[in-house]
Amino acid sequence: MSTPNVEAVKLDELNCWRIRHGQAELLVAQQGAHILSYQVAGQPPLIWLNDEAVFKAGKSIRAGVPVCWPWFGNLARNPQSVQAMRISSEPAAPHGLVRAIDWELGGIEAEGESLKIEFLLPCPEGGLPGWPHKVDLKLSIRLDEQLHISLTSHNQGTDTVTISQALHSYFAVSDVRNVHVEGLDGLSYIETLDDWKTVTQSGDLHFTGETDRIYLDTPTQLSIVDPSWERRIELTSSGSRSAVIWNPWTERAAAFSDMADDGWQRMLCIETANVMGDVVALAPGASHTLGVSIGSKVL
Numbered sequence: 001m002s003t004p005n006v007e008a009v010k011l012d013e014l015n016c017w018r019i020r021h022g023q024a025e026l027l028v029a030q031q032g033a034h035i036l037s038y039q040v041a042g043q044p045p046l047i048w049l050n051d052e053a054v055f056k057a058g059k060s061i062r063a064g065v066p067v068c069w070p071w072f073g074n075l076a077r078n079p080q081s082v083q084a085m086r087i088s089s090e091p092a093a094p095h096g097l098v099r100a101i102d103w104e105l106g107g108i109e110a111e112g113e114s115l116k117i118e119f120l121l122p123c124p125e126g127g128l129p130g131w132p133h134k135v136d137l138k139l140s141i142r143l144d145e146q147l148h149i150s151l152t153s154h155n156q157g158t159d160t161v162t163i164s165q166a167l168h169s170y171f172a173v174s175d176v177r178n179v180h181v182e183g184l185d186g187l188s189y190i191e192t193l194d195d196w197k198t199v200t201q202s203g204d205l206h207f208t209g210e211t212d213r214i215y216l217d218t219p220t221q222l223s224i225v226d227p228s229w230e231r232r233i234e235l236t237s238s239g240s241r242s243a244v245i246w247n248p249w250t251e252r253a254a255a256f257s258d259m260a261d262d263g264w265q266r267m268l269c270i271e272t273a274n275v276m277g278d279v280v281a282l283a284p285g286a287s288h289t290l291g292v293s294i295g296s297k298v299l
């Protein structure tokens, strides 16, 4: 294994690091502890760095792996126990409070054959804006033959805190219309585009239009099969029993100022999550780790 190679780079307003280790190359921003891209030599990227993503201070990035925390999506669609954690009359930002703020780089160090990168977000005194709880966050990234991401929440306060969360991974695909997702057959999902009805998945998931679904009681392994790129991306989750699968398709992508009109063809989000009945109640002193390992195999 070669020596880690770390280069500090600036993408517009954001401090980032380009890290090479073995066959892997990772680009990560300090803002949001946001993985921007991940590629293994000789393959197309696994994590998608949208060409038109915007790298501005305080603006969330539409690419890579945004961290959604301490709530996922629209707060009003979360269980009451998650909504009750927020004390504010201001509108709640979608996907929580940590994706557009700076985290601290804890360290980048070799650990045996792998390389570990750690980001910390100690909870400020009084909590985050409108969210008065004392929960420390740590995002650990480990590079070996795969990319391992884990997000640990540690309740340092004296009351139970309930959160929803997701590692909102944008995967790079040859063309979303020609890939499918395995591992979902027979699961229930919430079809957010049809009045949040609960539906049962039959067979593998193929993409023929805008998709925004919350899968429930998910297994630990899901995969994206991409015949044109002759590869299978494997996702192995831990601390999670729910996943969100999202592609904006034509009209929604065209409405985004930070995505090319045809950008939707090259991405597919599978978000390893704790949402709906899978939210996490952290007792005082308790920790929870949400994780995903990402690797690929030749088809």
Ligand SMILES: O=P(O)(O)OC[C@H]1O[C@@H](O)[C@H](O)[C@@H](O)[C@@H]1O
Pocket: 060, 062, 073, 094, 095, 168, 212, 213, 244, 246, 271
């Ligand atoms: O535009 P945002 O806040 O990054 O969210 C993108 C998408 O994120 C997904 O997780 C949601 O399920 C979608 O409903 C949402 O549109």
